[in-house]
Amino acid sequence: MIKVNGRDMEWEENLTVELLLKKCKYTFPLIMVKINGKFIPKEKYKDVLIMDNDDVQVIHSIAGG
Amino acid sequence: MFKASKENQKLLTSFEFEPGKVEKGYTDRRLYINLSENKIEEKPIDLQVKETFTGGRGYGIWYLWDAVSSKTKWNDPENEIIFCTGPICGVTQYSGTGKTHVVTLSPETETVNDNNVGGYLAPFLKFSGWDLLEIQGKAKEDVIIFIDGNKGKVIIEEVPGINSDTYLLIEKLTERYADDEKDRRNLSIVSSGRGAENTNLGILNVSWYDVRRRKVRIKQAGRGGTGSVFRDKKILAIVTKYAGVNASSNNAAYPELITRAGQRLTKEILGLDHVQNGMREIGTVNLLDHMQNYNCLPVHNFKFGSHPDAFKINAKIWHQRMTQNQAGDSCWVGCAMRCSHAVDGFELTTGPLKGKKVLVDGPEYETTAGFGGNCGCFDPDFILEANFYCDNYGMDTIGVSTTMAFLMECYENNIINKEITEGLELNFGNAKAALELIHQMAEGKGFGKVAGLGIRQIKKVLVEKYGADAKFLQDIGMECKGMEFSEYVTKESLAQQGGYGIANKGPQHDESWLIFMDQVNNQIPTFKDKAEALHYFPLFRTWFSIVGLCKLPWNDIEPEDNKQKYHGIEAARVPEHVENYCWLFEGVTGKHLTSEGLILQSERVHNLQRLFNLRMGFGTREHDAVPYRAVGPVTAEEYESRKELYDQQLREVIKFDIEGKTTEEKMEALRDYREEQYQKLCDAVYKRRGWDANGVPTLGKIKELKIDFPEIVELVKKYQS
Numbered sequence: 001m002i003k004v005n006g007r008d009m010e011w012e013e014n015l016t017v018e019l020l021l022k023k024c025k026y027t028f029p030l031i032m033v034k035i036n037g038k039f040i041p042k043e044k045y046k047d048v049l050i051m052d053n054d055d056v057q058v059i060h061s062i063a064g065g
Numbered sequence: 066m067f068k069a070s071k072e073n074q075k076l077l078t079s080f081e082f083e084p085g086k087v088e089k090g091y092t093d094r095r096l097y098i099n100l101s102e103n104k105i106e107e108k109p110i111d112l113q114v115k116e117t118f119t120g121g122r123g124y125g126i127w128y129l130w131d132a133v134s135s136k137t138k139w140n141d142p143e144n145e146i147i148f149c150t151g152p153i154c155g156v157t158q159y160s161g162t163g164k165t166h167v168v169t170l171s172p173e174t175e176t177v178n179d180n181n182v183g184g185y186l187a188p189f190l191k192f193s194g195w196d197l198l199e200i201q202g203k204a205k206e207d208v209i210i211f212i213d214g215n216k217g218k219v220i221i222e223e224v225p226g227i228n229s230d231t232y233l234l235i236e237k238l239t240e241r242y243a244d245d246e247k248d249r250r251n252l253s254i255v256s257s258g259r260g261a262e263n264t265n266l267g268i269l270n271v272s273w274y275d276v277r278r279r280k281v282r283i284k285q286a287g288r289g290g291t292g293s294v295f296r297d298k299k300i301l302a303i304v305t306k307y308a309g310v311n312a313s314s315n316n317a318a319y320p321e322l323i324t325r326a327g328q329r330l331t332k333e334i335l336g337l338d339h340v341q342n343g344m345r346e347i348g349t350v351n352l353l354d355h356m357q358n359y360n361c362l363p364v365h366n367f368k369f370g371s372h373p374d375a376f377k378i379n380a381k382i383w384h385q386r387m388t389q390n391q392a393g394d395s396c397w398v399g400c401a402m403r404c405s406h407a408v409d410g411f412e413l414t415t416g417p418l419k420g421k422k423v424l425v426d427g428p429e430y431e432t433t434a435g436f437g438g439n440c441g442c443f444d445p446d447f448i449l450e451a452n453f454y455c456d457n458y459g460m461d462t463i464g465v466s467t468t469m470a471f472l473m474e475c476y477e478n479n480i481i482n483k484e485i486t487e488g489l490e491l492n493f494g495n496a497k498a499a500l501e502l503i504h505q506m507a508e509g510k511g512f513g514k515v516a517g518l519g520i521r522q523i524k525k526v527l528v529e530k531y532g533a534d535a536k537f538l539q540d541i542g543m544e545c546k547g548m549e550f551s552e553y554v555t556k557e558s559l560a561q562q563g564g565y566g567i568a569n570k571g572p573q574h575d576e577s578w579l580i581f582m583d584q585v586n587n588q589i590p591t592f593k594d595k596a597e598a599l600h601y602f603p604l605f606r607t608w609f610s611i612v613g614l615c616k617l618p619w620n621d622i623e624p625e626d627n628k629q630k631y632h633g634i635e636a637a638r639v640p641e642h643v644e645n646y647c648w649l650f651e652g653v654t655g656k657h658l659t660s661e662g663l664i665l666q667s668e669r670v671h672n673l674q675r676l677f678n679l680r681m682g683f684g685t686r687e688h689d690a691v692p693y694r695a696v697g698p699v700t701a702e703e704y705e706s707r708k709e710l711y712d713q714q715l716r717e718v719i720k721f722d723i724e725g726k727t728t729e730e731k732m733e734a735l736r737d738y739r740e741e742q743y744q745k746l747c748d749a750v751y752k753r754r755g756w757d758a759n760g761v762p763t764l765g766k767i768k769e770l771k772i773d774f775p776e777i778v779e780l781v782k783k784y785q786s
Contacts, residue, residue, distance in 0.1 A: 005587040026585075027358045030341060032628045039629060059586050059636075061628055063342065063620035064352060064553075064578040 003055045011052045017045040020056065030061040066227060066237045075223040077208065080105035084217040085194025090152030090315045090653040091120065095128070096195040096219065098210065100298055101142050101202030105219050110196055117771060121151030122179050122610035123670040124197050125168030126677060129177060132201060135680050139172040139290070140297045148190060148198040148255075148303075151613025152654050155188030156399075157312050158327035159649055160334060161615030163188050163397020165271055171289035171570075172265040173464075173519050174547040176681040177674060178289035178570050181610055183396030183405060184271030184282075185253035189214060189307040192314050204299040211242065214307035229301055230258040231270045232423065232457045235281045239274065242304050249274040254281070255303040257292035258459030263509030264517030266464040267292025270456060275393030283426050284396050284405060287461040288573050289548055290519075296459070310398060318655030326645040326652070327399075334401040334622050342621050343380070348404035349430040349617075350383045356434065361554045361580055363439045365493050366470035367543055367694050368703050370554040374443035378433055382445055402618050411449050415500050418457070428452045428462075434552035435466025440473060441493030451503060458507035463573075464519060465506065467549035469499055471520050471542055480533045486512040520544040540693045546571040546683065555695050557710075558584040560595040563746045566691040567599065567760075569674040575616065577602045588633050596749035598634060605638070607667040612650065618642075669770045672762050676772075679761060680780055686760045689747055697739045701728045704735075711735055759784065 002011045004024060017033055017040055033040045034057040040048050050056060067074070085092055093115070097106045110124065118127050125147040132145045149166040156162040165187035171178035190198055193214025200210075206225040213219075228234065235254050243249040254272040261267025269292050270283040286292075317323055338345050353375070356362035360370030387406040396405040408425045428448055436451045437443050455462045469491075475481045476491035483490060489498045489512055505513025515526055520542045527533035543550040548571025555561040560583035565572035579598055582588050589595045609616050620639050628636050643660050650658040658666075678684030697711075698704040704711055705728065714735065715721040721734045751758060755766035761784045767773045 005585070006590055007587060025358060028355055059588070059628060060581050061341075061623060061636075062352075062355060062581045063617075063623075064574070064581060 002050060002053065005056075005058055011050070015050045017048050017050065020050055021045065021058065024058070026058055026060070028060045028062060032059045032061065033057065034059075066233070067224070067241055073223075073225050077221045077223050078103040078105060079221070080219040082107055082194060082217045082219070084215060085192055087191060087194075087314060087316050089318050089655050090154075091115070092191060092194050092196045094195060095124075095197035095199055096212070098198070098200045098219070098221070099202040100200065100204040100208065100221070100300070103221065105221070108199075118670055118673070119152070119611045119666045120196065121149045121154070121613050122166045122168060122607070123666075123673070125149040125166060125179070126177060126670060126673055128197065128199055129168050129170070130673070130677055130680075132199075133170060135682065137170060139170045139175065139294055142203045143201060144170045144294060145199055145201045146291065146294050146298065147200070148186065149613075150187040150191040150196050151611060153649050154613025155191055155310070155315055156317075156323060156649065156653065157310065157314075158323050158399060159645070160330055160400040160402045161397070161618040162613065163400070164609070164613055164615050165190075165286070166610045166613070167269060167286045167291055169291055169294045170681075171291070171547070172293050173290045173521070174571055174683075176546075176683050177677040178291060179610060179674070180269075180286035180288055180291055181575070181615070182269065182271045182286035183273075183284035183615065185273040185397060186255060186271045186305055187613055188310065188314075188397065189253050189305045192310060193305065193307050198303075200298065200300070203297065207299050207301040209238075209301050210303045212303070212305045214305065215309065224301055227301060228259070229256070229262065229296065229459070230417075230457050231256045231283065231459060232418065234302065235270070235272055235283070238302055238304055239281050242306060246279075248308070249281075250276055251306050251308040253305050255295070256301070256459070257295050258457055258507070260455070260458030260460035260507035260517075261292035261296040263514075264460060264506050265290045265293055265519045265522070266461045266468070266506075266517060267294070267296060267459050268456075268461045269295055270459065273396060275391070277391060277393045278409070278424070280424050282393065282396070282405065282407065282424075283456060285456060285461075287463060289570060290461075292459045315653055317653045319652045322648040322652030326648040330618060330622070330642070330645060331401045333624055334618070337625060338402075338622055341623065344402050344404040344617065344621050346389065347380055347383045347387060348406045350428060350433050351380050352430040353378065353433055354380045356553065359581070359585055360557070361584070363434055363470075363552050363554050365441050366439060366474040366541060367550070367554055368474075368700070369706055370556070372438060372441070372443065375438065377443040378437040378445055378448060383428070383433070386445060386449075400615075400618075402622070404617060408449055411453065413450060413453065414446075415450065416454055416504050423453055425449045425453045426456060431552045432462040432466070435463055435470070436499070439466055439470035439552065440499055442496040442499060444496055447496035447500065450500060454500070454503050454507070458503070460503070460507065463551050464549045465503065467543050467552075468516055468520050468523070469502060471523070472502075472516060474541055475527065475533070475538075480527060480538075481531070485531065519547065520549055521547045537699075540699045542692055543694060544572070545691050546688055548572060550695065553580055555580070556697055559742055559746055560589055560598055562691055562695055562743055563595065563599050563750055564603070565695065566689045566743070567747065567750055568603070569671065569678060572691070572695075576606060582634075582637055588637070592745055592749040594634075595746060596753040599750045600753045601634070601638070601664070604664050604667040604671055607671045608646070608663055611666060611670050665770075669772055672767065672770055673772055675756075675760075675762060676767075676777055676780060679784065684760065685784070686747060686751075686758070689760060691743070693736065693740070696743055697735055698732060701732065704728050704732050757784075
C-alpha cells in the first residue's frame with residue numbers, strides 16, 4: 001500500500017511515477033511530484049520507481065476560477 | 066439610429082466639474098447622479114470611509130449601505146448602481162489593473178451584489194476625477210449619461226426609442242462620441258440590452274476599443290442581475306471619455322516600486338505562460354480539459370463531472386477558433402496577460418442578426434462549460450451563438466446556462482412538458498431549442514418569461530402552478546441565495562461547497578476556488594484546514610476588488626520555482642505575487658502594507674458585506690445552505706455513475722454495511738453523512754471568521770475590525786442570543 005496525496009492506494013511492482021500518474025488519470029501538465037518529501041524532476045518520471053509504503057505527493061499547480 | 070430619432074432627443078441636465086486630480090491613486094470625490102431629479106453633484110469621500118474601507122468595492126458597499134434601507138427593493142428608485150475604481154486601478158506598468166467593480170441591490174438575491182469587469186471604464190472614471198460613480202433614481206425615458214473627463218462635463222440626454230441591445234448600440238455610440246478614429250480609444254461605454262429589461266439575469270457590458278481590429282470590444286459584469294437594475298433605471302448607456310492615460314496618471318508615491326513589481330510579473334508572463342496556463346493563447350477556456358479530466362465539468366445540470374463528447378469543445382478547438390496574437394486582447398492598457406480573446410467573423414444562424422458576421426468576445430470557461438456541458442450541447446458553434454446573443458441582449462451566460470440546464474432536467478423528468486414550454490423540446494443537447502429559449506427570454510415572450518425569472522423564482526412557479534415536487538426541485542435547482550451556481554461540480558470537494566455556499570453574494574467562484582487544492586491535491590484534509598482556506602482565500606480575493614485589480618495575474622501565472630520554494634497552502638498563496646501587491650499598494654498610495662495588513666483591509670469589507678446581507682434579512686446560516694446536487698448524488702443515475710467511489714466512502718469512511726442494500730438506501734446513508742459534513746464545515750468556517758454559530762459576525766469581531774459603527778452594533782445585537 002502507498003499513500004498518494006494522503007489517500008491509500010494499492011502498490012504494485014515496477015510502479016514508476018509516470019505509471020502512477022497514468023493510473024490516477026493525472027493529466028494536468030503542471031504537476032509537482034514528491035516521494036517521501038523528495039522532489040522528483042519531470043525528466044525522471046519514467047525511471048523513478050515507487051516502493052511499497054512510499055508517501056507520494058502529486059501537487060497540481062492549477063489556479064482556476 | 067440617433068439621427069432617425071433626433072426630434073425625441075432632449076438634454077435633461079448638464080454639470081461642469083474641475084477635471085480630475087489624482088493624488089497617490091485617489092481623487093477623494095465621487096460623482097453622484099440622481100435620475101429621478103435630474104441632479105448631478107460632486108460629493109466627497111469621507112476620510113473615515115477611506116481609512117476603513119480602502120477603496121473600490123469597499124467604498125461601493127458603504128455608500129450603498131448609506132443610500133438604502135432594510136426595506137429597499139432592487140427596483141426602488143433609492144437603490145443605487147455604483148461603479149467603483151480603487152487606488153491601484155489604472156496603473157499601466159502592472160498586468161490586470163483596469164477592473165471596474167459594480168455594486169447594487171440584486172433582483173436575484175434581494176441584497177447587496179458585486180461584480181468585477183474589464184474594459185476601460187474605471188481607469189477613465191478615475192483619471193476624469195472620480196473614485197466612484199453613484200447613480201440613484203430612475204429616469205422617465207431612456208437616457209445616455211456622457212462623462213467627458215477632459216472637458217470636465219457631464220451630460221444626461223433623453224434618447225427614447227432606441228434598441229438597447231449592445232452590439233449595434235456601442236458601434237453607433239462610438240461613432241457619435243469619438244471625434245475621429247484615433248479618439249475611439251478614449252471611449253468606454255457601459256451598455257446592456259433587452260434581455261436585461263425582460264429577465265432578472267441582466268448584465269453590463271463594459272467596452273474598450275480594439276485598435277488593431279478597429280472594433281469595440283466588451284467584457285461583462287455578469288452575476289446577480291446588475292444589468293436589470295441598469296435598465297430598470299432606464300439607462301441606455303454610460304459613455305466615459307478620457308484622453309491622456311500615461312504611466313504617471315495615478316501620481317504614484319513611489320513609482321520605482323510599481324516598476325519593480327511590474328517588471329517581475331511581465332517577465333514571468335512572457336516567459337512562462339505558454340508552458341503554464343496558456344492565458345495569452347486561449348484565456349480561461351484552458352480550464353475545460355482539466356475539469357473534464359478530473360470530473361469537475363458540469364454535465365446535464367451538474368449531474369455528472371465529465372462527458373465523452375467534451376473533446377468537441379476542448380482547449381484545442383478554441384485555440385483554432387480564437388484569433389491569435391492580438392494586442393487588442395488586453396482589456397486594459399499594459400496587461401501582458403492579454404486573455405480577452407475573441408472569435409472573429411462568426412456567422413449567426415438565428416435571431417435578429419441572423420446572417421451577420423460578428424466578433425464574439427470569448428467564450429470564457431464558464432460560458433463553454435455552462436452551455437456545452439451543463440446543457441449537453443457539445444457544439445462550438447452553438448456555444449459561440451449563445452455567448453454572442455447573451456452578451457448582445459445583456460444576459461448572464463452563467464445564469465442563463467445554469468437555468469437552462471435546470472429546465473432541461475425538469476423537461477426530461479416530465480415536470481414541464483411541451484404544453485408548458487409552448488412547443489420547445491428542452492431535452493439536454495437540443496441546441497436549437499436552447500437558442501430559441503435565449504431569444505424568448507430576451508424578448509420576454511413565451512416560455513422565456515418564466516425562464517428569465519431565474520431558478521429560485523422558477524421553482525416557485527413550477528410548484529404553485531404545476532404541482533411540482535418542491536423537495537426534488539430544491540435538490541436539483543442549482544441556486545443559493547437566489548443566484549445560479551457557476552460552472553464547477555463540487556460533489557467531491559467539501560471546501561468548494563463552502564466556497565460557493567458561504568460566499569457573500571452567492572455561488573460564484575470569484576470568492577474562492579478550492580477544488581483542486583481539496584479534491585485532488587488533498588492539501589486541506591481537516592475541517593480546520595478547510596476553514597483556514599475559506600478564511601484566507603476569500604479575503605485575499607476580496608482585496609482585488611477594493612483596490613481595482615483583476616484576479617488572474619495573481620495565480621494564473623506563477624514564478625517558475627513557486628512550488629519548490631513554498632509548500633501547501635503557502636504555495637497556493639503565491640508569496641512573491643503577494644509581495645508584488647504590497648509593493649504596488651505602497652508604490653501608489655505611499656502607505657506601507659504587509660501581507661497581514663492586506664487581509665485586514667479585506668476583512669473589513671467582507672464583514673461589512675455579510676452584515677449588509679443580515680440587514681436585508683439574510684446573512685445567517687440558513688441562507689448558506691446549498692442544494693443537495695452540489696453535495697452528493699440526488700438520483701440513482703448519478704449514484705450509479707460513480708458507484709465505486711460512493712460505495713467505497715460508505716464502507717471505509719462512514720462504516721456503513723452496503724451488503725444487500727439498494728441504491729436508494731445507500732444514497733440515503735451517504736446523504737445523511739455529507740449533509741452533516743457541510744454543517745460541520747459551516748461551524749468551522751464561522752468560528753475561523755469570528756462569526757457566531759448562526760454565521761453572524763460577533764460584536765468582538767466588528768470591534769476588532771473597527772467597523773463598530775452604531776447602526777452596525779445595533780444590528781448585530783438583534784441577533785445575539
